[in-house]
Amino acid sequence: MQIPKTFLSCLFVLTLDMIIFNKYIKKMFDCYIKAQTKCRCNLLSFQLFIHTRIIFSVKVARGSRTIRFTSMASLLQNTRELKTFVVDEGHGVKGLSELKIKSLPELFIQPIEKRLDMSKVVPYESIPVIDMSNSDDPKVGEAICDAAEKWGFFQIINHGVPLSIIDDVKDATHRFFMLPPEEKKKYLFKNSPTKNVRLVTSFIPEVDTYLEWKDYLSCFYVSDDEANSYWPSVCRDQVLEYLKNSESLIKRLLEALIKRLDIPKLDDKNKAILMGSMRINLNYYPVCPNPELTVGVGGHSDVSTLTVLLQDETGGLYVRKLDSEDWVHVPPIKGSLTINIGDALQIMSNGLYKSIEHHVVANGNKNRISVPIFVNPRPSDVIGPLPQVINRGEKALYKQVLYSDYVKHFYRKSHNGKDTIDFAKV
Numbered sequence: 001m002q003i004p005k006t007f008l009s010c011l012f013v014l015t016l017d018m019i020i021f022n023k024y025i026k027k028m029f030d031c032y033i034k035a036q037t038k039c040r041c042n043l044l045s046f047q048l049f050i051h052t053r054i055i056f057s058v059k060v061a062r063g064s065r066t067i068r069f070t071s072m073a074s075l076l077q078n079t080r081e082l083k084t085f086v087v088d089e090g091h092g093v094k095g096l097s098e099l100k101i102k103s104l105p106e107l108f109i110q111p112i113e114k115r116l117d118m119s120k121v122v123p124y125e126s127i128p129v130i131d132m133s134n135s136d137d138p139k140v141g142e143a144i145c146d147a148a149e150k151w152g153f154f155q156i157i158n159h160g161v162p163l164s165i166i167d168d169v170k171d172a173t174h175r176f177f178m179l180p181p182e183e184k185k186k187y188l189f190k191n192s193p194t195k196n197v198r199l200v201t202s203f204i205p206e207v208d209t210y211l212e213w214k215d216y217l218s219c220f221y222v223s224d225d226e227a228n229s230y231w232p233s234v235c236r237d238q239v240l241e242y243l244k245n246s247e248s249l250i251k252r253l254l255e256a257l258i259k260r261l262d263i264p265k266l267d268d269k270n271k272a273i274l275m276g277s278m279r280i281n282l283n284y285y286p287v288c289p290n291p292e293l294t295v296g297v298g299g300h301s302d303v304s305t306l307t308v309l310l311q312d313e314t315g316g317l318y319v320r321k322l323d324s325e326d327w328v329h330v331p332p333i334k335g336s337l338t339i340n341i342g343d344a345l346q347i348m349s350n351g352l353y354k355s356i357e358h359h360v361v362a363n364g365n366k367n368r369i370s371v372p373i374f375v376n377p378r379p380s381d382v383i384g385p386l387p388q389v390i391n392r393g394e395k396a397l398y399k400q401v402l403y404s405d406y407v408k409h410f411y412r413k414s415h416n417g418k419d420t421i422d423f424a425k426v
């Protein structure tokens with residue numbers, strides 16, 4: 001097979017002596033030719049490591065056949081170059097983690113106050129675990145409302161979402177993140193054909209001064225047709241199936257929660273404001289060289305009505321205990337789901353239910369995934385304390401706000417504990 005002409009116009013950023021270079025370039029061309037003839041890949045990415053200090057990153061794209069050689073030292077020292085590699089080229093922190101770097105680049109070193117202080121973790125406390133097998137039983141409903149008031153977080157077992165569907169969505173998450181960067185890059189906001197699907201590293205890399213050690217794919221559900229057209233095909237069916245299978249669970253949870261707000265049932269009107277839109281994220285937290293210096297996700301509360309969180313068996317999610325400096329670990333329980341109240345429900349319940357700050361630590365040994373379903377009002381809804389709550393004679397603690405304004409406010413700043421809700425305070 002012929003080597004394409006454009007191969008000759010390569011960009012070299014070399015810190016290598018030419019003898020080593022010649023030896024490895026020959027290997028790379030061999031690899032390229034083999035892969036082109038055997039696999040018929042559109043896009044290939046080879047990364048060869050020499051010692052652990054130098055990386056050759058060879059990218060061969062059908063449209064723009066380019067080869068780029070970058071020294072690992074230069075990549076790690078130059079924050080702009082590193083941000084481009086991680087954020088803009090589809091490598092993500094996963095790509096960085098796979099370079100087997102020995103120490104965390106400065107870009108990811110979080111100020112000490114943003115990291116979780118492990119001395120504040122209390123091992124003897126845990127969030128409630130609720131068995132949902134008999135969810136019509138008033139005692140189960142009471143347990144859900146108590147947990148939402150006192151903890152804002154609880155785990156559920158026997159929730160009715162089949163284990164096979166849960167396993168499929170976990171596999172699908174791994175499949176998506178295993179895609180080569182050239183493939184994942186298609187879902188970066190700047191390339192995605194829809195604003196409802198976006199692949200991101202950290203939280204808001206444009207705003208975060210120090211990046212978080214997390215990649216995520218965020219999909220806002222509009223319709224099956226839209227999902228079929230735009231969601232990544234390697235995970236789309238499993239993610240949709242998981243969303244569909246969670247719907248009845250979400251309704252049962254909301255039905256239980258609104259009873260304590262003097263709302264007898266979930267009708268079309270309150271259903272729209274409580275669960276009118278869904279966003280599902282696939283979170284990937286790769287192995288980190290210095291987990292103690294960074295965060296997976298910094299302390300934040302969700303802006304949802306409620307969140308249904310699926311975590312794998314790794315652990316690492318911590319929840320702040322209500323009105324306290326203590327933190328509690330959420331241990332993985334096989335087949336369980338974690339539920340947390342978001343800001344929208346804290347606002348609608350006039351503070352009865354608590355949207356609690358939570359935090360994910362980075363891990364030095366294992367890649368971790370999690371899949372939150374954010375159950376939300378519709379962007380066009382105006383939210384505020386519900387009339388049924390105010391009719392009980394309570395003073396409104398929150399203003400009426402357009403939900404999309406609230407969410408945009410959340411997405412314009414880095415994580416900072418519970419500060420988003422100030423936007424809606426009276």
Ligand SMILES: COc1cc(/C=C/C(=O)SCCNC(=O)CCNC(=O)[C@H](O)C(C)(C)COP(=O)(O)OP(=O)(O)OC[C@H]2O[C@@H](n3cnc4c(N)ncnc43)[C@H](O)[C@@H]2OP(=O)(O)O)ccc1O
Binds near residue numbers: 378407
């Ligand atoms: C991601 O890491 C996280 C997430 C979280 C917790 C997340 C949640 O609780 S998600 C629940 C969010 N709620 C919804 O998505 C429900 C309703 N959706 C909306 O209200 C709208 O879709 C919208 C988000 C407001 C977007 O409105 P629209 O005007 O149609 O769309 P855009 O113009 O594209 O976006 C406006 C604004 O928001 C930014 N943005 C939107 N989506 C995302 C996203 N997925 N990731 C990052 N940023 C997003 C966008 O950049 C725009 O900003 P401007 O400043 O340019 O206005 C907890 C912890 C995490 O680490």
Ligand SMILES: O=C(O)CCC(=O)C(=O)O
Binds near residue numbers: 316
């Ligand atoms: O990964 C986790 O366990 C939690 C993630 C999270 O808090 C979020 O995506 O909002």
Ligand SMILES: [Fe+2]
Binds near residue numbers: 300301302358
């Ligand atoms: Fe969260």
